[in-house]
Amino acid sequence: MQKKDRVIKWIEKNFERLARYHLLNWMPDKVYLKIKFFLRFKKKLNLNNPITFNEKMQWLKIYDRKPEYAIMVDKYEVKEYVKSIIGERYIIPTLGRWQRFCDINFDVLPEQFVLKCTHDSGGIVIVRNKDEFNKQLAKNKLEKSLRNNYYWLGREWPYKHTKPQIIAEKYMEDRNNTNLSVYKIFNFQGQPNIIQVIQNDKLPNETIDYYTTDWKKLDFRQNYPNSNMLLRKPVLLGEMLSLAKQLSRGFSFIRTDFYIINEEIYFSEFTFYSDAGFAKFEPEKWDFLLGEKIIL
16 A cells, blocks of 8 residues: 555544544634545535535535524524524423533423533433433533534534533423424525435434425435335425425525424424535435535
8 A cells, every 4th residue: 555545544534533632623614624525525525616415515614604603503592583583383492591511400490301502413411300310421411512612523614603501491202202203304595395304313223214395205315224114294294394485595505404293393403504514415416416406
């Protein structure tokens, strides 16, 4: 193996690790994204004339930056933003907000609730029984998230200045399903187009399917396997698509995520860059087909 090949191999193996330990924070966004994109897709990132969906996600990170985006990714601040557009009935109630885990007064919280960090993805603790949950494990997880700036790993600009906090939300449980399905709507130019349906979210048996807005299953995948069934069309699909259209107005691309719980729709979050623009499409043609829908 030549020296050049050994260097590339070392970079492939260690790039993510170095990024996670903030040893690449010195690197400009454009350079960082070009390297990460090449390592992921084995081709150069074309920011001058992006064509694919994943290329355009990177372009948007660099060239589409507005102050309100930081509010829209903040899991606390976004609730007022969304309420002003579609109303309070679609918002999961907030039970409290704190700067530090040690500030949480668990005595005032109900028996069931959800703790989550407002500034990242994955900083979440589901409490189904307050008397039995492990506070130390929750403390370790959430404090680690509080120390993490989610922006650095994928250079998703809206997260860079989001204030780290912890909120408690009402525990939401569907009487017909143990695990909530998540409906993630891909909106292009303010129009809902594709629905990503996640079942068993963040569990070992997680599946992801893709549907058209008239509920025809699409034959492609990313990250996780498809389920082996045709999912029932949600009764509230039309209303959910209407909400997505209202919330995505004015954006070349944005993903609007929802839950349907006991025949009620609840807003989950906005995503400006689906999978940070680093999830391969299988088959690859979908990277090009969805890329065509984004007008920069």
